[in-house]
Amino acid sequence: MAPDVLTFAALILVVAAGAAVGVVAWRLWRSRRDFGSEAERASYTILHSAAQAGRYLRKGLEPEGAAKAAHHLRSMLGAPALALTDASRLLAWDGESAAHAGTVMALAAKTLVQGRARVAHNDELDCDAAGCTAPECRLREAVIAPVRAGGRVIGTVVAFTPSTGVGLVRAAGEVADWVATQAELAELDRSRTLLMEAEVRALRAQISPHFIYNSLNAIASYILTDPARARELVVEFADFTRYSFRRHGDFTTLAEELRSIDQYLLLERARFGERLQVSLRIAPEVLGILIPFLSLQPLVENAVRHGLEAREGVGHISITAEDTPHEAVVRIEDDGAGMDPERLRDVLAGHAGGIHVGLRNVDARLRQVYGDDHGLVVETAPGQGTLITMRIPKSQPQHDVRPPVD
Numbered sequence: 001m002a003p004d005v006l007t008f009a010a011l012i013l014v015v016a017a018g019a020a021v022g023v024v025a026w027r028l029w030r031s032r033r034d035f036g037s038e039a040e041r042a043s044y045t046i047l048h049s050a051a052q053a054g055r056y057l058r059k060g061l062e063p064e065g066a067a068k069a070a071h072h073l074r075s076m077l078g079a080p081a082l083a084l085t086d087a088s089r090l091l092a093w094d095g096e097s098a099a100h101a102g103t104v105m106a107l108a109a110k111t112l113v114q115g116r117a118r119v120a121h122n123d124e125l126d127c128d129a130a131g132c133t134a135p136e137c138r139l140r141e142a143v144i145a146p147v148r149a150g151g152r153v154i155g156t157v158v159a160f161t162p163s164t165g166v167g168l169v170r171a172a173g174e175v176a177d178w179v180a181t182q183a184e185l186a187e188l189d190r191s192r193t194l195l196m197e198a199e200v201r202a203l204r205a206q207i208s209p210h211f212i213y214n215s216l217n218a219i220a221s222y223i224l225t226d227p228a229r230a231r232e233l234v235v236e237f238a239d240f241t242r243y244s245f246r247r248h249g250d251f252t253t254l255a256e257e258l259r260s261i262d263q264y265l266l267l268e269r270a271r272f273g274e275r276l277q278v279s280l281r282i283a284p285e286v287l288g289i290l291i292p293f294l295s296l297q298p299l300v301e302n303a304v305r306h307g308l309e310a311r312e313g314v315g316h317i318s319i320t321a322e323d324t325p326h327e328a329v330v331r332i333e334d335d336g337a338g339m340d341p342e343r344l345r346d347v348l349a350g351h352a353g354g355i356h357v358g359l360r361n362v363d364a365r366l367r368q369v370y371g372d373d374h375g376l377v378v379e380t381a382p383g384q385g386t387l388i389t390m391r392i393p394k395s396q397p398q399h400d401v402r403p404p405v406d
Contacts, residue, residue: 060186061155066091080138081160097139099132108156115153117145119164138162143169145176149183218271236263255287257296281320286328290396292365298358299388303334311337328392335385
C-alpha cells in the first residue's frame with residue numbers, strides 16, 4: 001500500500017477516535033450538567049433510595065416488604081451489609097457475607113431491651129463463630145439502631161462495616177427513625193381500614209332491624225294472595241342480604257352496588273306499591289368504577305325512610321350517574337320531606353344520635369378514602385326534598401375488589 005494511502009487511513013482513524021472520545025465527553029458533560037453538583041447527585045441518590053424503600057414498607061415491618069427495602073436502605077448507608085429485624089426475628093438481610101445473618105438477633109438483643117443504639121465490635125462479629133468463610137470479610141463492626149414507634153422499640157436496623165465512625169452511627173439512627181415513621185404510617189393505614197370495616201358493620205346492623213322486618217312483612221302479605229310474587233320477593237330478599245352481609249372487601253363496583261339497590265327498591269315497592277316511583281339514568285362508562293362498599297344503598301334508604309315515609313302521596317326518587325373526564329358523579333334525589341340545613345350539619349358532624357346514621361357514615365368513609373373534597377354534597381330544605389351528590393375518582397390504582405366471602 002502506498003505511504004500516502006497509509007497516512008490518509010491513519011488520519012481517518014485518529015479523527016474517528018477523537019470524535020468518539022468527544023461524544024463520550026459531551027455525554028458525560030451533559031450528565032454532570034443535568035444532575036448538578038456532586039452534592040446534588042448524592043442527594044438525589046439518597047432520596048431515590050428512600051422513595052423506593054418506602055414503597056416496600058407500606059405494610060410495616062413484615063418479611064416480604066423488608067426484604068425488598070433492605071437493599072435500598074443499605075444503599076443509603078453505603079454499608080457492605082444491612083439487616084432489618086422486628087422485636088423477635090430477623091426480617092431481611094442484604095449484602096455480602098450472609099453467614100453473619102445468623103448472629104443478627106444476638107447483636108440486636110440489647111438494643112431491643114434498652115432502646116439505645118450501640119456499636120458491636122470485632123469480638124461479637126467473629127467470623128469463625130458466625131461460620132463465615134469469606135477470605136476478606138469486611139463485616140468487622142456493626143451499628144445497631146432501634147426502630148421506635150408508639151413509644152416502644154419494634155425492631156432494629158443493623159448496619160455492618162469494616163470500621164465504625166460517628167457519621168455511620170448518626171446515619172444509621174436517622175435511617176432507623178425513618179423506618180419507624182413508615183411503620184407508624186402503615187399502622188395508621190391499618191387503623192383506617194379497621195375503622196372502615198367497623199363502619200360497614202354498623203351499616204349492616206342498621207339494615208338488619210328496620211329493613212328486614214319490613215321486607216318480611218311485605219313478603220308475608222303476598223303468601224296467600226299471590227304466592228308467585230311472594231317467591232320472587234323471597235329470592236330478591238335473599239340476594240340482597242347475601243350481598244350486604246357476606247362481602248369482606250372495602251370496595252365494590254358501581255354496577256354491583258346498583259344491582260343491590262335495584263333489589264332493595266323492588267322489596268320497598270312491594271311495601272309502598274305505586275307510592276314509590278323510581279327513575280334511573282346511568283352512563284354505561286361508569287359501571288366498572290370502584291366505590292366504597294355499601295355507599296349508595298344507605299343514601300337510597302335515607303331517601304325512602306326520611307323522604308317517602310314522612311309524606312303522603314306519591315314519592316319520586318331519581319338516581320343518576322354521569323361520566324366526567326376524571327370522576328363519576330352520582331346523584332340521588334327525592335321530593336320528600338327534606339331537612340333543615342342546621343339539622344343536616346348536626347347529622348354530618350355526628351351530633352344527631354342515631355338519626356341518619358347511614359348518611360353520616362357514608363360521608364365519613366368518602367372523606368377517609370378520597371379526602372375532604374370528596375365528601376357528600378347535600379342540598380335540602382324543609383318540604384323541598386333532598387339532593388345528594390357523590391363524586392368518585394375514576395382512577396384508583398391503590399384499591400381493589402376482594403372476592404366475596406360467604
